[in-house]
Amino acid sequence: MGKNKKEVLSLVACIVFYAIVQGLIMLDVIGPFWELNLVLICINIILAVSLNLINGFTGQFSIGHAGFMAVGAYLGAVLTVKLHLPFIIAILGGAAAAGFLGFVIGLPTLRLDGDYLAIATLGLGEIIRITILNIPYVGGASGFMGIPRYSNFTWVFFATVVTVFFIRNLINSTHGRACISIRENQIAAEAMGIDTTKYKVMAFTIGAAFAGIAGTLFSHYFYIAHPASFTFMKSFDILTIVVLGGLGSISGSITAAILLTFVSAALASYPEWRMIIYSLMLIVLMLYRPQGLFGNKEISLKIFGRLMGGNKRGNTQGN
Amino acid sequence: MDFSFTQQFIQQLINGISLGSIYALIALGYTMVYGIIKLINFAHGDIYMVGAYVAFFATTLFKLSFFPALIVSMVVAAILGMTIERLAYRPLRKAPKIAILITAIGVSLLLEYGGMLLVSPQPRTFPTLFEPHVFTFGNIVVNSQQVVILAISVVLMLILTYVVQRTKIGKAMRAVSFDTDAAKLMGIDVDRVISITFAIGSALAAAAGMLVGVYYNSIDPLMGIMPGLKAFVAAVLGGIGVIPGAMLGGIIMGIIEAMVSGFISSTFRDAAAFAILIIILLFKPSGLLGKNVREKV
Numbered sequence: 001m002g003k004n005k006k007e008v009l010s011l012v013a014c015i016v017f018y019a020i021v022q023g024l025i026m027l028d029v030i031g032p033f034w035e036l037n038l039v040l041i042c043i044n045i046i047l048a049v050s051l052n053l054i055n056g057f058t059g060q061f062s063i064g065h066a067g068f069m070a071v072g073a074y075l076g077a078v079l080t081v082k083l084h085l086p087f088i089i090a091i092l093g094g095a096a097a098a099g100f101l102g103f104v105i106g107l108p109t110l111r112l113d114g115d116y117l118a119i120a121t122l123g124l125g126e127i128i129r130i131t132i133l134n135i136p137y138v139g140g141a142s143g144f145m146g147i148p149r150y151s152n153f154t155w156v157f158f159a160t161v162v163t164v165f166f167i168r169n170l171i172n173s174t175h176g177r178a179c180i181s182i183r184e185n186q187i188a189a190e191a192m193g194i195d196t197t198k199y200k201v202m203a204f205t206i207g208a209a210f211a212g213i214a215g216t217l218f219s220h221y222f223y224i225a226h227p228a229s230f231t232f233m234k235s236f237d238i239l240t241i242v243v244l245g246g247l248g249s250i251s252g253s254i255t256a257a258i259l260l261t262f263v264s265a266a267l268a269s270y271p272e273w274r275m276i277i278y279s280l281m282l283i284v285l286m287l288y289r290p291q292g293l294f295g296n297k298e299i300s301l302k303i304f305g306r307l308m309g310g311n312k313r314g315n316t317q318g319n
Numbered sequence: 320m321d322f323s324f325t326q327q328f329i330q331q332l333i334n335g336i337s338l339g340s341i342y343a344l345i346a347l348g349y350t351m352v353y354g355i356i357k358l359i360n361f362a363h364g365d366i367y368m369v370g371a372y373v374a375f376f377a378t379t380l381f382k383l384s385f386f387p388a389l390i391v392s393m394v395v396a397a398i399l400g401m402t403i404e405r406l407a408y409r410p411l412r413k414a415p416k417i418a419i420l421i422t423a424i425g426v427s428l429l430l431e432y433g434g435m436l437l438v439s440p441q442p443r444t445f446p447t448l449f450e451p452h453v454f455t456f457g458n459i460v461v462n463s464q465q466v467v468i469l470a471i472s473v474v475l476m477l478i479l480t481y482v483v484q485r486t487k488i489g490k491a492m493r494a495v496s497f498d499t500d501a502a503k504l505m506g507i508d509v510d511r512v513i514s515i516t517f518a519i520g521s522a523l524a525a526a527a528g529m530l531v532g533v534y535y536n537s538i539d540p541l542m543g544i545m546p547g548l549k550a551f552v553a554a555v556l557g558g559i560g561v562i563p564g565a566m567l568g569g570i571i572m573g574i575i576e577a578m579v580s581g582f583i584s585s586t587f588r589d590a591a592a593f594a595i596l597i598i599i600l601l602f603k604p605s606g607l608l609g610k611n612v613r614e615k616v
Contacts, residue, residue, distance in 0.1 A: 061417055063424075108601050114416050115359045116600055119551060123593030130590040236424060243421055272440070275432035282425030287410055290418045 041261045042156040043214045046163045048241040048253040050210035056247035058203040059183025061118045063235050064125030068098040068208040070230035072215025077147045087150040094216035095209040102208025110200040133227045143226030151221035240278050246292030331581040337465040339573020340472035344527035345550035346565035348520025354496040354560035361423035364547015365430035370396045370525025371538045385448045393522035400521025401514050434540035442539035445532035468530045552596040558609025
């Protein structure tokens, strides 16, 4: 009973937060520049939280997330531009395609672990990108142009809320616990009767599907889907957010996504410095605080919860 | 028709072998480091880039000729490799594997973008260091750069094999890679051996970087990413941790890549490398020359 009440409360907080921001956008208090950054923050949150499900909670080190984002971006664009379907179908289609690809790819590769999985996912992300690059139907090397701007703050915000709620509830369910047990000790998990392959593939598929959603939202905000937007550098960007926030912390990912989106907006005219700061951050974090900002804890401060739209939950399970 | 196919095949084979010997040089560094501390040194490809730049400045600013420049670039890269190991990897020796992997990604990004800041992102034209000479056999073309690449790679690999198999430090390296703890008990200074391994691997990568500069005449700060990844694939293909495996894997990778760009399309070149990686990981993860190691609980 108490849990449901909390759930409703955080949902209400989300809606209130949305109403305020949307009001400010409509009154032009938040100009196009800040609106763009809000949209980017939300897309980064979706990407980071979904990658965190794979890397942080299930402990499988994937660095090919941009590939799944590309699938969503392109498939969504094909659905709206070529087949004239409504945007919501494009989002679901993008998610389904990326998820399906995640399933097909995950089934064989998740037998690998650690370093090998990292390189394999990086390679797969690149294979996806190169394949898209060679399909003239979606624009090839010059990118898929002329995508209508269906995304706006409303779409992106609610997609983010859905992602965060879905993944958070998943983590707190039997399935999520199974994923965490794989991260903690795969052999012990197996001994306890957990079908590790099944749960790894599940986490990978769900993570990929949400990356697909982020991709569809992304391409329908920037009018274009270009293969150069989905290189492994993009995957490293997402990885940086997850690592900075803390592997295994949803609120950490959200905070880091907000923080790093602002950092990269501020450094937009100095792209080298942005990457130098990112890389130093990764090194220094690993040397001095390998668990990231939040470790695997979640924020429970009520005031913070309200500020961030109530997406955060207390650390009730005591990690 | 058939005749020209054979000819193109042989031509691509020659291109592939010279490209492959470069991959082999880089792959050796990956495989040696992996063999000793089980780390995929993501920054290795960027050391190859640094090697190319050092050679570039040595030949343009200091007017060195080919061999002195090669040696300077190998020495600088060896020092860089040891420094990176000392500052970034050594403190994490006992940390979880993922922490070291993330650090390696960080070091790699730092070298790439730090390089961009220092030497500008623009590609540079590598000077011509010796008179290019083209040998033709019928319709098959071999240029002097390819000959030099192959010759230098072979010499370096012979030296490496000698060092690893015949010298005291080589024996120590093999011991550490076989069992670190036992090696420590036998009085081997493990930290020093790891440091030297990084130095040797980095020096080989730098040589590869300079040879690529000579071969393609163009270098840029991001040039290390793709060859780095492909050399890693080559190391896995040959059996990671196995030195002859890295040489074999490198040559095979080079040949496959030349064949794909010659007969299919050069845009699929990079995809082919990763496809090989995934196939080998799924069917023979220990690689062509690797031994199967059973996972223990």
